[in-house]
Amino acid sequence: MTLPKLNVKRANGEALYSQLVKQLEAAIETGELKDGERLPSERDLAERLGLSRTTVVNTYRELESCGLVRSHVGRGTFVCASLEPNEAPFAWRGKLSAGIAHLSHDPAMRQLMRDVANPDMISFTAGAPAIECFPLDQYRQLMDGVLRRSADLALGNAPTEGQPGLRKAISNYFGAKPEQVLILSGAQQGLDLIARCLLDQGDAVVIDRPGYVGAIQTFRLAGANLIGWDVVRADLGELEDLILRYRPKLIYTNPTFQNPTGRILPLWERKEMLRLAARYRVPIVEDDPYSETYLDTPPPTSLYHLDSHRIVIYLSTLSKTFAPGIRLGWLVASAYVVEQLTSIKQRENLFTEGLGQLVVAEFLQRGLFKDHLLSLRKEHSRKLNILSQAIDRYLPPKTLEFAQPQGGLYLWCRLGREVEGERLLQDSLRSGVAFANGEMFYSDGAGRQELRLCFSQVPGGKIEEGIRRLSQALEASRTSQAAHDTATVPLV
Amino acid sequence: MTLPKLNVKRANGEALYSQLVKQLEAAIETGELKDGERLPSERDLAERLGLSRTTVVNTYRELESCGLVRSHVGRGTFVCASLEPNEAPFAWRGKLSAGIAHLSHDPAMRQLMRDVANPDMISFTAGAPAIECFPLDQYRQLMDGVLRRSADLALGNAPTEGQPGLRKAISNYFGAKPEQVLILSGAQQGLDLIARCLLDQGDAVVIDRPGYVGAIQTFRLAGANLIGWDVVRADLGELEDLILRYRPKLIYTNPTFQNPTGRILPLWERKEMLRLAARYRVPIVEDDPYSETYLDTPPPTSLYHLDSHRIVIYLSTLSKTFAPGIRLGWLVASAYVVEQLTSIKQRENLFTEGLGQLVVAEFLQRGLFKDHLLSLRKEHSRKLNILSQAIDRYLPPKTLEFAQPQGGLYLWCRLGREVEGERLLQDSLRSGVAFANGEMFYSDGAGRQELRLCFSQVPGGKIEEGIRRLSQALEASRTSQAAHDTATVPLV
Numbered sequence: 001m002t003l004p005k006l007n008v009k010r011a012n013g014e015a016l017y018s019q020l021v022k023q024l025e026a027a028i029e030t031g032e033l034k035d036g037e038r039l040p041s042e043r044d045l046a047e048r049l050g051l052s053r054t055t056v057v058n059t060y061r062e063l064e065s066c067g068l069v070r071s072h073v074g075r076g077t078f079v080c081a082s083l084e085p086n087e088a089p090f091a092w093r094g095k096l097s098a099g100i101a102h103l104s105h106d107p108a109m110r111q112l113m114r115d116v117a118n119p120d121m122i123s124f125t126a127g128a129p130a131i132e133c134f135p136l137d138q139y140r141q142l143m144d145g146v147l148r149r150s151a152d153l154a155l156g157n158a159p160t161e162g163q164p165g166l167r168k169a170i171s172n173y174f175g176a177k178p179e180q181v182l183i184l185s186g187a188q189q190g191l192d193l194i195a196r197c198l199l200d201q202g203d204a205v206v207i208d209r210p211g212y213v214g215a216i217q218t219f220r221l222a223g224a225n226l227i228g229w230d231v232v233r234a235d236l237g238e239l240e241d242l243i244l245r246y247r248p249k250l251i252y253t254n255p256t257f258q259n260p261t262g263r264i265l266p267l268w269e270r271k272e273m274l275r276l277a278a279r280y281r282v283p284i285v286e287d288d289p290y291s292e293t294y295l296d297t298p299p300p301t302s303l304y305h306l307d308s309h310r311i312v313i314y315l316s317t318l319s320k321t322f323a324p325g326i327r328l329g330w331l332v333a334s335a336y337v338v339e340q341l342t343s344i345k346q347r348e349n350l351f352t353e354g355l356g357q358l359v360v361a362e363f364l365q366r367g368l369f370k371d372h373l374l375s376l377r378k379e380h381s382r383k384l385n386i387l388s389q390a391i392d393r394y395l396p397p398k399t400l401e402f403a404q405p406q407g408g409l410y411l412w413c414r415l416g417r418e419v420e421g422e423r424l425l426q427d428s429l430r431s432g433v434a435f436a437n438g439e440m441f442y443s444d445g446a447g448r449q450e451l452r453l454c455f456s457q458v459p460g461g462k463i464e465e466g467i468r469r470l471s472q473a474l475e476a477s478r479t480s481q482a483a484h485d486t487a488t489v490p491l492v
Numbered sequence: 493m494t495l496p497k498l499n500v501k502r503a504n505g506e507a508l509y510s511q512l513v514k515q516l517e518a519a520i521e522t523g524e525l526k527d528g529e530r531l532p533s534e535r536d537l538a539e540r541l542g543l544s545r546t547t548v549v550n551t552y553r554e555l556e557s558c559g560l561v562r563s564h565v566g567r568g569t570f571v572c573a574s575l576e577p578n579e580a581p582f583a584w585r586g587k588l589s590a591g592i593a594h595l596s597h598d599p600a601m602r603q604l605m606r607d608v609a610n611p612d613m614i615s616f617t618a619g620a621p622a623i624e625c626f627p628l629d630q631y632r633q634l635m636d637g638v639l640r641r642s643a644d645l646a647l648g649n650a651p652t653e654g655q656p657g658l659r660k661a662i663s664n665y666f667g668a669k670p671e672q673v674l675i676l677s678g679a680q681q682g683l684d685l686i687a688r689c690l691l692d693q694g695d696a697v698v699i700d701r702p703g704y705v706g707a708i709q710t711f712r713l714a715g716a717n718l719i720g721w722d723v724v725r726a727d728l729g730e731l732e733d734l735i736l737r738y739r740p741k742l743i744y745t746n747p748t749f750q751n752p753t754g755r756i757l758p759l760w761e762r763k764e765m766l767r768l769a770a771r772y773r774v775p776i777v778e779d780d781p782y783s784e785t786y787l788d789t790p791p792p793t794s795l796y797h798l799d800s801h802r803i804v805i806y807l808s809t810l811s812k813t814f815a816p817g818i819r820l821g822w823l824v825a826s827a828y829v830v831e832q833l834t835s836i837k838q839r840e841n842l843f844t845e846g847l848g849q850l851v852v853a854e855f856l857q858r859g860l861f862k863d864h865l866l867s868l869r870k871e872h873s874r875k876l877n878i879l880s881q882a883i884d885r886y887l888p889p890k891t892l893e894f895a896q897p898q899g900g901l902y903l904w905c906r907l908g909r910e911v912e913g914e915r916l917l918q919d920s921l922r923s924g925v926a927f928a929n930g931e932m933f934y935s936d937g938a939g940r941q942e943l944r945l946c947f948s949q950v951p952g953g954k955i956e957e958g959i960r961r962l963s964q965a966l967e968a969s970r971t972s973q974a975a976h977d978t979a980t981v982p983l984v
Contacts, residue, residue: 065739066773092828095741095775097692100832126649134647140639147632155626155815157618185677185819189841196713200589218839221688247557249587281558283587323647325846327677336584340592347710349681353845354817 067094122466123434124453130379154355160346163357169364187317187329195222204246210441226443257290257408260452267300289320294407390467409456427473559586614958615926616945622871646847655849661856679809679821687714696738702933718935749782749900752944759792781812786899882959901948919965
């Protein structure tokens with residue numbers, strides 16, 4: 001780099017450090033020093049200018065506190081003062097906390113939330129139940145009743161732990177004491193609270209591989225070192241090895257109709273996992289949004305209910321059985337853990353929206369949830385059949401293979417070798433169909449030949465058309481992939 | 493301490509470290525080593541047992557990873573394995589992250605949320621608007637309409653940034669572009685996102701003194717070093733000194749009807765604050781829940797609208813003008829900042845509850861909010877008058893002094909010298925009346941002679957009775973304080 005002319009004088013009445021700050025600041029503002037440029041090391045600059053190293057250290061620190069430069073240990077100090085993308089005239093980028101500055105802003109999940117709003121897109125991406133089963137009239141009636149009887153409760157300030165009525169209803173439903181239940185503004189909040197409560201930067205977390213993308217992202221935000229445990233092999237010996245090798249702070253797993261694979265961890269493996277966790281004293285976070293979505297046969301008992309050591313933190317949500325927009329999740333754990341998590345929740349968003357809590361409490365107490373689940377299961381079975389048949393009809397054999405799921409909302413598919421998921425996704429979006437790319441579910445870049453289709457959310461009448469579009473996209477991808485492969489064959 | 497008998501043998505085929513772990517583990521489990529007991533230093537134990545220091549270091553690390561002990565730099569290693577309070581049979585306490593383990597679990601705010609539910613208590617504690625002004629019928633009608641027309645939107649997955657309709661409605665209302673608006677699950681979430689985005693452990697934050705308790709708690713969770721700026725003096729020279737001395741990462745302020753003091757930062761001081769912030773490149777977080785609650789005269793222009801440098805992050809909420817239970821807040825900032833915060837929000841709770849967003853969007857778009865504010869201001873004026881008169885009637889002169897607020901929800905009171913706030917609070921709770929203790933609003937333990945009364949939330953007909961109870965409590969406190977003061981006079 002060429003350094004701007006720096007002219008620091010001992011005798012002009014102004015501190016050397018202050019002169020140097022001003023001159024570097026000016027050079028950054030005029031663009032003489034450009035965004036991303038590396039400044040000389042402190043030692044080097046001190047020598048060049050005949051200054052003490054302390055003067056230069058203080059100068060750089062001052063510039064950093066102004067957001068004009070940013071130091072990275074072992075790499076040096078860099079200018080970060082150009083205009084930000086999107087108009088920001090202030091070096092906001094230089095102000096970000098260390099954890100955020102290095103966070104990859106993977107937009108996949110946000111895109112996935114936005115796709116839903118595009119009426120021309122048939123989206124198999126986001127996980128949501130068949131919304132046409134939502135008992136809209138019942139819900140509206142209950143809501144009217146709550147607002148008539150308990151408007152103050154619904155609209156006023158409320159306990160961080162959740163409305164007492166809902167905690168009670170869930171504790172009855174699930175089988176726990178009310179003080180072990182923490183109401184959440186969505187299950188994702190539970191993951192975030194757990195991460196903030198238990199994880200320090202660099203702590204290892206054993207996590208399903210492939211696994212829920214929201215868990216991957218939240219644990220990453222906490223600075224965790226993610227250690228994948230292969231849920232397809234589901235080898236408990238491997239789990240023990242991982243525990244011994246990495247000493248994880250927690251094990252995160254989704255044992256029932258696992259997202260994305262749809263797998264069920266068998267009863268004896270659940271017991272063995274608990275034995276290992278107890279033996280090595282590693283808490284388990286059991287993420288269980290799907291156990292009520294079984295199609296025919298109820299799944300095995302939850303880890304939480306099998307656990308005699310109380311080392312399981314159980315998480316669930318209404319998002320996969322009722323409606324994601326209601327944003328209600330809950331967590332069950334020992335009262336001590338609930339107390340800690342509540343204390344963080346209070347600092348995170350004080351408490352959870354009131355009306356929805358009161359309505360859902362009534363819905364549960366009146367036993368209406370069980371009826372709703374019956375109609376939901378029926379509709380999910382119907383949609384899964386339509387989807388499987390459409391794949392058989394429109395796609396050539398072995399281009400998209402999957403195991404028939406027994407519950408959950410997803411078909412986890414393996415692509416034939418000739419096409420990669422990312423290429424297919426791009427072609428699909430052009431054809432007006434969307435799905436979740438396999439790579440989202442791996443923290444290590446694997447999953448390029450896999451994809452997830454949510455069968456429950458797309459209206460029944462659109463599923464076939466969606467797969468027809470997918471078959472077009474697949475054809476386009478095969479052609480372009482073949483062309484690409486030919487073009488990159490070495491010419492000698 | 494007496495160490496249990498430790499018997500580590502070199503020749504028995506098991507690693508020394510492993511033998512030592514097992515023996516210490518056994519001693520902790522039998523209770524021979526008790527909870528909270530300090531273990532010998534690594535060096536010391538190594539010498540006593542004739543082992544290498546590495547062996548002992550590894551032993552302690554292993555025990556810590558099992559949650560059986562906890563090391564504190566400079567203080568030593570402590571046993572933390574007894575049963576937790578509330579039944580937890582597992583050493584959860586040893587599993588907490590460093591930030592949480594040292595967090596003081598100040599229950600004041602949670603108690604404050606719970607008080608609301610006690611029908612026998614007249615509570616001037618929590619800040620909430622006059623809920624009897626809530627336009628319940630209008631709201632229910634809008635809700636019905638939204639569920640009829642847009643149930644999918646209300647119940648389905650939705651963008652993390654917020655429902656597009658609400659972002660637009662707020663951007664029109666406030667005067668900003670929709671992409672500068674981020675919808676929040678309450679304004680508290682905005683504080684938390686800002687803290688996570690901008691603060692590293694130990695960063696200084698200049699904050700109103702006294703100031704909003706939720707901000708104090710959230711910035712503390714982020715590990716911030718809180719530097720109070722006296723809002724009563726509101727001396728900008730002092731602010732400049734604090735900036736120069738502490739190099740804060742941000743300035744947090746509530747310039748309009750400040751919580752708890754009710755003060756308004758005058759226009760010229762707003763401009764000077766912006767000038768300082770721009771000069772030293774310190775972002776300002778302008779927390780503005782109260783500007784629409786003025787009683788007669790609108791307050792000065794917000795810092796956000798005065799700022800030509802875009803260094804203000806603006807926060808507001810419906811909790812103080814509409815209903816806290818709806819949990820809707822919003823943030824306005826440069827699009828770059830909104831993008832960063834959205835990325836964290838996605839990991840925190842994916843997105844905000846849908847139905848409330850759509851109903852509020854309609855409420856704003858139809859211009860109904862302005863009418864609502866008119867009736868709210870009238871009711872707040874009425875209640876403030878009742879409260880002032882009741883204080884005049886029931887309390888002796890100079891026991892509770894305050895300046896008449898021009899807006900906001902609070903009366904910030906100074907207690908006469910003879911009674912301390914904490915003692916008065918305890919006596920008040922026994923008399924069936926509650927308020928917010930002054931100390932809550934200081935990060936440094938001050939405020940013992942102050943208290944905050946929220947005048948807007950208590951039903952008009954109960955305010956006088958509340959102050960009557962307060963006068964009883966005051967009498968009780970004066971008597972017991974006098975007795976206490978006599979008893980603690982030195983006897984010589």
